Amino acid sequence: MTWVVDNLDLIGRLTVEHLRQSALPILLGLLLSIPLGWLAFRFRLTRGLMLTVVGLLYTIPSLALFALLPPLLGISFLSEINLVIALTIYAVAIMTRFVADALASVEPHVRQAADAVGYGAWRRFWQVDLPLAGPVVLAGLRVTAVSTISLCTVGILIGIDNLGYLFTNGYQRQIVAEILAGVVAVVVIALVIDRLLVVLGRALMPWAGKGA
Amino acid sequence: MDLFAEAIAWIFSTDTQSGSLPLSEAIATHLAFTVVSVLIAAVIAVPAGWLVGHTGRGREIAVGLSGAARAVPSFGLVLLLVLVFGVTHKVGASTTAFVLLAIPPILAGAYSGVEAVERRIVDGARAVGMTSSQVLGKVEIPLGLPLLIGGLRSATLQVVATVTLAGYVGSWGLGFYIVQGIQIRDFAQILGAALVIVVLAVLLDLLFALAERAVVPRGVRAGRDGR
Secondary structure (H helix, E strand, O other), X not given: OHHHHHOHHHHHHHHHHHHHHHHHHHHHHHHHHHHHHHHHHHOHHHHHHHHHHHHHHHHOOHHHHXXXXXXXXXXXXXXXXXXXXXXXXXXXXXXXXXXXXXXXXXXXXXXXXXXXXXXXXXXXXXXXXXXXXXXXXXXXXXXXXXXXXXXXXXXXXXXXXXXXHHHHHHHHOOOHHHHHHHHHHHHHHHHHHHHHHHHHHHHHOOOXXXXX | OHHHHHHHHHHHOHHHHHOOOOHHHHHHHHHHHHHHHHHHHHHHHHHHHHHHHHHOOOHHHHXXXXXXXXXXXXXXXXXXXXXXXXXXXXXXXXXXXXXXXXXXXXXXXXXXXXXXXXXXXXXXXXXXXXXXXXXXXXXXXXXXXXXXXXHHHHHHHHHHHHHHHHHHOOOOOOHHHHHHHHHHOOHHHHHHHHHHHHHHHHHHHHHHHHHHHHOOOHHHHHHHHHO
16 A cells, blocks of 8 residues: 555556557547448448448457557557557447447338438438437446556557556565556546546437437 | 568468467467366356346446456466466466456356346246246246357457467467567567468357347247248
8 A cells, every 4th residue: 555655646647648548549449430330230241341341450469569560550568559550449449339239229110200200311421310319328338448448558568657566566576556547447447437427318319318 | 462472471371380389289278278277267257247246236346347357467377377377377367368368258248248138028937936946947048148149259259369478478379479470579470470360250259149149039030021
């Protein structure tokens, strides 16, 4: 405990870094997965293709993905952009499936009713399909946020400082409290962000049932 | 793209086959850690999950556990346990971490498989005189197998990735080549090892994908195709 008390400012600084590095992949995951998830939902051909590709991407272990991206994209191995792109890929892989399922969960007769009162395809998507799919999309976003925050720690292996620093530094200096503080900090911020998303979802989607 | 050629050359070079950590040994260790950990986790989580799904008791705990487990950073858990167990017990400590990480997805697969069986089917089984344990053994478990295999699949992927990270604490498994490669700035070795890991992970995933299809009971498949 004394280690934690003595190093509160370090933990605070790393937590801010950690949140900053996780935020962009979570946001990009949401934005990119809406068109991709729609493609997976709308056409049988693109469905098989999209779900196979995201499934394969999700299969790649994080440390291996960090190694694959630099030669493919011409970025530096030991760089934050490598971490952010890798985390975004995982986020998109998780979210695409959720968005496809979410759109499929909208009742067909609701869609037909929207068509009947004269909604065009574009307007119906934004004003009917997506809002009704919202609760399932939110469930996906919560899974994505929690796993992104947890996975972000692996960035320390490619030299990116975040809460993962407490793992390697604690291990090298043999301070159990330091690693434990890192694990607890990651779990706590992941669960706090998770709750925030639930609250945000209730405020933005008052039509969602209790189940969401 | 030159680096890919170098990486392939690294995979097949004689140094890699017979160095301080031969590639075949690294693959074998990686697989052994994965298989043993998932098996131990399955022995614990599968019966527990079936019981939760069958009785509905402890469901909240099981759901909460698999949700919260996602938040636990696997790399941190490995380093924490190695330090707590002592560096002379690295294998036991790492295996414990892998098992702990594999339990929640297997538990979720086991209980959701049993739970997803339609109420009508369970009632039907009771109506023809099956006892509670017959309902579980002859109806709920067989019908829930695809979701259980799905849980084992996620657990295996999670463990394969975490064994890779455990290359940081010991000179074992495929992750060690990457950790060592980072230290000596050998990018061909890093990429070569990454390619082997990807192939391993994709092959294991494929195996589970096939198993998921194979365990659908014959009657269910006939019903689906017949219409």
